Amino acid sequence: MPAKPNFVYIFCDDLGWGDVSCLNSESKIQTPNIDRLATSGMSFTDAHTGSAVCTPSRYTLLTGRYCWRTELKDGVGGGYSPPLITPDRLTVAEMLKQNGYRTACIGKWHVGFDWQLKDEFGDDAMPRHLCREETRFDDMVDFAKPILNGPTDVGFDYYFGISASLDMSPYVFIENDRATDIPCEIVPRGTTPEARAREGIGAKGWRHEDVLPALRDKSIRFIKQEAAAGNPFFLYLPVNGPHTPVVPNAEWIGKSGAGLYGDFVMEIDDVVGQIVATLEEAGVRDNTMVVFSSDNGPETLTARYRESYGHYSAWKFRGMKRDNWEGGHRVPFVVSWPAAVTAGSTCERFVELVDFMATVAEIVDADVPETAAEDSRSILPLLEGDFSSDCRPFAIHHSCNGQWAIRRGKYKLLLHSGSGGNRSECPENNDPVQLYDLEADLFETTNIYADHPDIVRELRELCLSCIKDGRSTPGQPLDNDPNGEWRQLEALLRLEV
Template sequence: MHKKTKFLAYAVILLLAIATVSFQSAPRQHPNIVYILADDLGYGDVSANNPEGKIITPNLDKLASEGMRFTDAHSPSSVCTPTRYALMTGRYPWRSRLPVGVLRGYSRTLIENDRATVASMLRKNGYQTGVVGKWHLGLDWALKKEHEAMASTENYGIKTEMNPEHIDFTREAAQGPNTVGFDYSYILPASLDMPPYCYLENQKLAELPSAYTDGNKLTSGYTGPFWREGKMAPSFDFHGVLPNFIQKAKEFITRQSKTKPFFLYLPLPAPHTPWLPTNNYKGKSKAGEYGDFVQQVDASIGEVLKTLKESGFADNTIVIFASDNGPYWRQNFIEQFNHKAAGPFRGMKGDAFEGGHRIPFIVRWPGKVKAGSVSNATTTLANLMATCADIVSNKDAAFVTEDSYSILPVLLGKTRQVAQQPAVIHSSSVGYYAIRKGDWKLILGLGSGGFTEPRQIKPTVGKPEGQLYNLSVDVAETSDVYAQHPEKVKELTALLEQIKQSKVKILSK
């Protein structure tokens, strides 16, 4: 072989060897993360959790068969806004400016200025971030000039709504999803039964809310196709909201690059009221219009999963599915349809009882999370921040929050419980605290603390002031053993107070 030819051959071999080593040593791209949050979906509405139920959810069942299904996952609160605050910030909702209750459509942003969020952390780690769906964490709507001074009032627009007549809808909202870490946002301000009924894209109204609705089914008891009266965009279609969000989510996925990871937060507006199944889903379940709407939600999630697969993202995408709290499913519905939306648990949305905050929770991560696995680990949605930081190896102290603990070791099958998590805490719609440690659950208050009657019971002098349940033998919370275990009441009360007062993460001993 000619010397020059031989030299070129050796050079090519050397370059190939260097390229191979470089490729092998290059870090694998972080996984994409798609977080789907249903609204008011019960643990027992997912047929994988409740095979005897009257609702069929084939897409969620398939997701569970391909990933890990949790049996003891909880929302930090039993109602919408507080849970979303905890999910985004890794802090329990009672640490916010709105310790009890929910925001409305004209409320200002609840997430504090410069507060770290899951979105801002992932963006710092190179993620393209997007949110499509029901926001319900407030917007700093622009005020008309004559009302601008009100913006400096403490908690203005938090404890009570802003007056819509003071808002200049022609101007972009000053704060919202794009100021807390999202590169792209397409949202409904609050729940689909709360005005204003309109969409905002990147904090700008897609259409001014210049029309008005008188509301619908106002005497239905917050069920069925119920929505409140108020401002709306002229072309707003209540039936089209869920399909619209699914289409926008699919568009977000398909325009992503294969070289940069993405985080899509998809907070669905359903099956929260108004229950509005489209014609092709009416009568498909055996649980009335609510059940039909749930089955439409399931099919919608299937569309998103199909788009991930067709776009070539499925194999390197973590899909997380959860609900923001328990279902609004009253006892008369249980009896009418023989369907337990909360599964075997007592109560419903709003309650301190398990039915208010024990939720469906599924995680799929091909090649990492064992397909068809079931975890009994006790976890809350506040754990997203620490889990995502663990996944991307972010050690920045700015993203270490008071109440978030990584569930990554559980997902990878390395542990059975969430390491170092001292307890989990729930708050009800009226502000009852509940603390769970191991098998024991303490509720500070009598009654449901939410929507189940009796909601609040005044303690009798000399009698128990709260409720204590051993969930290992009484998952339905039918036997209150508060009086029989004063030492456990004292222990859990002290731990709850320690966590409430702490400004740093408390680690279990």
């Protein structure tokens, strides 16, 4: 295996499985650069996020640990939410830094900062748990003070980006531990589904459409700098789209066959192409693992594109972002590493994005303590072409409402009624649980829980043991983070099946 490969992880925000043309031949959005990435490497058809929403998926990717083990038991954080990654938590960035890598996060962070308040407010004025709607903190934060416990405190040498989703204030770039400007203007609320963004404070002249190009340019600069210095590097690039506000720049409007959303996806695809081109120009492409994926399924606004444009962002899968059905967490996942991964290969084995940390650890021969990456399993055998390897015997999915589903082999058990996230009228709203045979029923049309009570009980107990043991991989039991009431677990314990 090649020594010390570089790692570039491009992480989209709300990109659906059906938005990528190499996966969905009927897509109304063309993604030639993502398609070329797949042609140069391995495309996974059965890859899943650690959650059906933003914040927990990002925590899971960076730590190799399911986010529901933290104090965030459901939902997502906001622009002023406190940090989820504790100082003693090993991240993939810190692990690589300890092994001689230069590390950068350039993009949407969304796993929390400790913002400092103006002197007239007490330390207790900023509550530990923040609703994402809490824009009243716009006037309380001192943007001239350092921003504490962010990316540069958990393993990244450099950070540039935005604190949370682009529809959440504060609308200002952060570089390392400082805001690049003092927010002084009110950015108005978006008035259409695509333009949806909360009103909030922002930097002078802030334009949402400037964010993606800024992330691209900073990423290109980092790659050139580290390649020229001969340093192995890790670039984590969580882009801000196609999450709302959907803001393609003028030169991309009208390029796709799926409205502004499709245009925005095409602009993101172009960023992918420019990143890969930079690696090639710097002479490091061959020994760089480029990973492309998304944090969850597509936003519900794309459902109307089925009728308007004939475009299916979640393809034929049931559900969308927030849901425990497949459309909520099955995502595009491409790994291109010319020096080690066979070009043009396809893997149909079941994997999760939580597996990134264990995989990287095996590649660089890093030591990972038993108390870290407790839900992560290496998929290196799959990348090497051994598709007989059962890297992931089972996995736990998690919805926006904090409810669980568990998948083992062909069976998937949703330990709740309905979607677990979005409201929908469906027969399963009256069923206590849902069991699907994904080999026979990939689109989850027929609930067979009543026909297989033994499988339901077995999977429920497996899920419970993974929750109680604090880990889903072999090793010593660990504690989940305390959070007082855990109503979803209490409901699961009461569930009679």
